[in-house]
Amino acid sequence: MKKQLGISLSLACLLMLMGCSASPTSLKTTRITLLNSKTEIKTQLEEVAKQYNQEHPGVTLEIISAPEGTSGYQKLMSMYGSGSPATMSMLDSGDTQQFLDKAVDLSKEKWVAETIDNGLDAVKKNETVLGFPFAVExxxxxxxxxxxxxxxxxxxxxxxxxxxxxxxxxxxxxxxxxxxxxxxxxxxxxxxxxxxxxxxxxxxxxxxxxxxxxxxxxxxxxxxxxxxxxxxxxxxxxxxxxxxxxxxxxxxxxxxxxxxxxxxxxxxxxxxxxxxxxxxxxxxxxxxxxxxxxxxxxxxxxxxxxxGVTKYIIIDSKTTTPKQQEEAKRFLNWLVFEKPGQEFLVNKANTIPAFKNISLEPVDPLGKSIKAYISEGxxxxxxxxxxxxxxxxxxxxxxxxxxxxxxxxxxxxxxxxxxxxxx
CATH class of the missing domain: 3.40.190.10 (Periplasmic binding protein-like II)
Structure with a gap:
């Protein structure tokens, strides 16, 4: 009986130790979300989120897609109404104006210096950069x-x-x-x-x-x-x-x-x-x-x-934690400066990046055609x-x-x- 009790206590202690050792790991995982308003890249975004999560085990990136026929503006308004906006929201350029007072200051981010001319005009407020230019289309x-x-x-x-x-x-x-x-x-x-x-x-x-x-x-x-x-x-x-x-x-x-x-x-x-x-x-x-x-x-x-730049991503400053904001910024930098992020923008999302440092040529003929018009003024x-x-x-x-x-x-x-x- 004592032997049995000892085994049970040992097992209990082992389980407790396992639970204790698991807790710090779970606490380190930061959940961030991205509201997607480009329905045509829903699948591509979900795939790149899986890739990003594998490369960054300390963060979980989830994609929330605005329903077909619903604008990003409408979806984000409803999310703010329920008190649970996305960490990051991809919005039409004009719609970003409605949310700049809720956006994180991105002026010191590395990619700002790489942005194409006039690429940040729509998301500047008193010279403060409040949005990330996601796509030139x-x-x-x-x-x-x-x-x-x-x-x-x-x-x-x-x-x-x-x-x-x-x-x-x-x-x-x-x-x-x-x-x-x-x-x-x-x-x-x-x-x-x-x-x-x-x-x-x-x-x-x-x-x-x-x-x-x-x-x-x-x-x-x-x-x-x-x-x-x-x-x-x-x-x-x-x-x-x-x-x-x-x-x-x-x-x-x-x-x-x-x-x-x-x-x-x-x-x-x-x-x-x-x-x-x-x-x-x-x-x-x-x-x-x-x-x-x-x-x-x-x-x-x-x-x-x-x-022009048609989509911007803003990071919510009202309900997100400093850690979530940090991870959201990290993801945006990954898109601009890491090869997998650049590959996603150019070859999977079929966008023309708004950043001078990305030298990848569009694979698709429509992207090439647009670049030709841009180069010819x-x-x-x-x-x-x-x-x-x-x-x-x-x-x-x-x-x-x-x-x-x-x-x-x-x-x-x-x-x-x-x-x-x-x-």
Whole structure:
């Protein structure tokens, strides 16, 4: 009996010792979370989190993805409402403005000195850096070169499209081959945040002056050349859309239609490369064409695509511990300075990094096309300081126009009403 009791006590002590030895290890593990608002890289982010956790056993990085159709802004607002925001949150550039007062100061981080020119403008407050530039992205008309080669009867030259009339001619040639010219996706974020804002980026005096002019009634939308030209270009896309008979049904998926050669052009950004690649049936070549807004071939805006920092990551300062903030900073530095982090940004997330020290060339053709436009100085500013509801409201107005429910005058009136309400 005593022997049995001794064994039991020994076993109990052993278990206690094991528990005691395990406790310090568990206490050393720091949990950090990242809210992801780029749904197209959900899988890639989850994979890189696993990799990061293996390389850094003292930390557990978890990815929280905003639901499809929900903005990062909406998701983070609900998280703050429940008192449990993410450690790090990836947000659209304009949305970061709403959370800068809750963000950790990143001014002393090593990567700040490596950031591209103007890459931190949207996340600076009194010269304090409050956000990490996650991705430089661009958009325009993505083309399938094999379709266009056939249409022009030779090797298609992207520089040949530098006016609305030359784009119209190209679409006519595409149609003669039995292929639909273009896919116009009608998601409100694509129409409101991307398609419409091309017209904002070319306004005389800049975007801010244009908005003030709409608010104080000093701009007549019907006589604004950029807006009028934009509507005419929208009409060209609408009339040549593969889904023109039922535009809101989106019978064809854009990436599938372009990759399979059912259309020659798709208005979208480089973030769609993963989807295009998975639908590319002929190992094709792809690149960007600008969206011309007038018929003047000498107007430089007709030869430019939209490029800019579209996503920033902020670190929460209100509910996180100093250790969590330290680990979050460590992760951001890993993305910029460690090879696996750079590989993730360039080759897995298919982004163009906002950092000069990253020399990796994009593997995907859309990234290469954007870099070429950047090196040639042929870029328009990506309007990122939009109110959080801009794409939903203006996108809905454009949807109504594409569907034939309103005319162009009413479309422009609704856009103006939106901006007047922002005063």
């Amino acid at each position: 661009g958009y325009g008309l993505i083309y399938n070169k094999k379709v266009l080669d056939k249409a022009v009867g030779g090797s298609f030259d992207a520089s040949s499209v530098k006016s609305r009339s030359s784009l119209n001619l190209l679409m006519t040639k595409i149609k003669k081959t039995g292929v639909e010219p273009v896919m116009l996706s009608t998601m409100d974020w694509s129409l409101g945040s991307h398609l419409l804002t091309v017209s904002y980026s070319v306004q005389p005096g800049g975007f801010s002056k244009f908005v003030k002019g709409m608010q104080n009634n000093s701009i007549d939308m019907s006589k604004n050349d950029a807006m009028s030209g934009w509507v005419q270009t929208l009409d060209l896309l609408k009339d040549n859309n593969i889904n023109k008979n039922s535009p809101m049904e989106n019978t064809y998926d854009g990436a599938k239609a372009l990759g399979e050669g059912k259309v020659g052009l798709w208005f979208m950004g480089n973030w769609a490369w993963g989807e295009i690649k998975s639908n590319d049936t002929a190992n094709g070549e792809y690149g960007f064409l600008p969206l011309p807004l007038n018929n003047n071939s000498d107007d430089p805006v007709n030869s430019k695509i939209t490029v 042929k870029t328009l500013p990506f309007i990122t300081t939009l109110p959080p509801d801009h794409w939903a409201i203006t996108g809905a107005s454009i949807q109504s126009y594409i569907s034939g429910k309103i005319d162009s005058a009413e479309l422009l009136r609704q856009i103006r009403i939106y901006w007047k309400a922002q005063r």
